[in-house]
Amino acid sequence: MSAPTTGPNLDQLSPERRALVERLMQQRRAQATPKAPAAPAAPSGRPTGLAVSLFFFSADLDDAPADKYDLVLRCAELADELGLHAVWVPERHFNPFGAPYPAPAVLLAAIASRTRRIGLRAGSVVLPLHDPLLVAEEWGVLDAISRGRVALSLASGWHADDFVLNPDGYERRKALLTEQLAELRTLWEGGSSQRVGPQGRMIETRTYPRPARPLETWLTSSGNPETWRTAGTLDQNVLTALLEQSVDDIAGKVALYRQARAEAGHTADDRQITCMLHTHIAERTEDVVPRVHGPLGRYLSAHMNLFEKFAANQDIGVRPEEVTEADRALLLEHGIQRYLRQSGLFGTVETALPMVDRLVAAGVTELGCLVDFGLPDEQVFECVRQLGALQQRVRDRAEGSS
Template identity: 85%
Template sequence: MSAPIDGVDLDQLTPQRRELVERLLRQRQAGATPATPTRSAEPAAPAAVPGRRPALAVSLFFFSADLDDAPADKYDLVLRCAELADELGLHAVWVPERHFDPFGAPYPAPAVLLAAIAARTRRIGLRAGSVVLPLHDPLLVAEEWGVLDAISRGRVALSLASGWHADDFVLDPDSYERRKEVLTERLEVLRTLWRGDGSLRAAPQGRTIETRTYPRPARPLETWLTSSSNPQTWRTAGALDLHVLTAMLEQTVDDIAEKVTLYQKARAEAGHVSDDRQVTCMLHTHLAERAEDVVPRVREPLGRYLSAHLNLFEKFASTQDVGVRPEEVTEADRALLLEHGLQRYLRQSGLFGSVETCLPMVDRLVAAGVTELGCLVDFGLPDEQVFECVRQLGRLQEQVRDRAEEAR
């Protein structure tokens, strides 16, 4: 018999409700942490990953849903947050690539948005999280991001993803079934072009020509591979010597620790010996000066955000054989799933509280092998509260650096 979760006995759910709970939320009771833990309540950390790791970096991540169709205001928030993060010494700003759905709607063109950020900042890293490479010709990717790398004086890095939503592939329908293989093939072409070499292409009149892209970047392309819960994607990243971008959506800290071990093993088996590979973890975040202010603030906007994500999942499920028929999920089912997801985020899958109360979660992530936090801050809070969170993330970065110095 299943143990009750947040007062709900899974054995009492309909098969559709249970399947959706287990697939969408991946609830794990082991290793759960409270929303505002104290140091005395700190859970045991997973075993540390062998080898030296750099001090943890703290970055911003943006992935808002466009529920009110006010993109200008959302872009203004992103730009102002990026300016503040640049002043505070945060590590990087991540923006995603999303298409054709309200969830992530402000972000169809990450290079364009990051170009605006580049013009208003001086030092902060500019990251795409993620470019869905099977949707694009690598010639155009190399050109577009080469321009941005030049404008920003070498601050650009990319995380690449294979894509998951079939409807996105109206941009390249033939790539969908082979999207993982297509990503690997196009990554090799992108690397070739980025270092200034040519790519053979078919040209008019039956000719084949060697094509090079410009401008030529002055440094190698820092590249991540986006992976959530699929262990094989982590192994692929290790074999290709890529950094990893992951998230807490479908896994726990303990799960991440296990996958980091797989990743490091794959790197070693492929002969990669450097110790500078990064594991970036995206997690929903709201820090405030007073920990007790956080849950009342975030409960309603985070619930709306998760509802938008559930809509996207149902759209995905309608095109896949995942054992769930969205039309059979009732409003009561949705309410249960949303409350379940909200509690999971607040308790074990995000940073919610003050700098001090979130340090135990930070320590667990570092022990699991995470080297960078991608703090998703734009899930519907008022602008001033988002700015407060960014300022507190500046404090968190300072604390992390101070503790790293003390440990040396």
């Protein structure tokens, strides 16, 4: 399917936003210039057919992070052996929900030391909380250690409390993300950043180590259509989730994304749409619901606590103090059933295939299977092994239809 070659309507943008978009488009065109291949053989580009990856985002209500990290590392080793595509870990701060994951680069460095080929993904780096100079340095080290297996999804952030790390950045966090993305790409590709030093002196700064390949990036969107349009205009991959949207919703946003890419003149069919979804694939169908009902309920309850903390500081029409225990129980059971029936990947390899097909039809190219929501370790390992079988089943079907 061909796309129009006309550029985006930049006249509607402010001069500052127009300059940023033009700068990013120039960088994307520069990346299309053939370069000598990098040494590592990592799954950095778009995979052939649907990719199956692991995603970690556990709560830590019992404050036992060592056990959580041991599970992540052992799952990553197993996924590497089974040929899964990538391992995703988030960036979360100051709350038990996602507590083991304040420093994705550190955790992925540990994973890099115990794996050989699997991709190492941040889902996501909240870029407005950080200085791009330090992001380029930190992730450049990890890219070198892993021999080119690093990729980042970037987010603007949503919880005001996180911005104690950068209080001035909260109100303009979305614009700041776009600006910092441009700077990060410049630094990653060996360019410089002009910064004000002591006594007001301007300093031209470059970061090291210098990566051997372009930085593969996603923009994270839990559902905002404008983020999808921005990602399309800037020719970014997209990381999304089945949290507050349906598969049909994703399909509609993929259409917006593709339209924005076409209007911006991006014609290559090489972008990825990664969808995170809660997952438990077992050997037997009858094992799934009894296993996941309790852990998933506790996990969603922790997420509800985070949302209540957010709602208490925002004018969104929700008063947490008015939510009764009966209300919470009803909401939790509704959430559990929603995930089991339409917003997760639960069952066996065969019974999961219809959901996989729906996601592919919606435009998803990679599944980010969130497996660490509280099940016993052996059941999580069983799920990872079954995801290896699912990846192979998907590949076999693709080869059979070609």
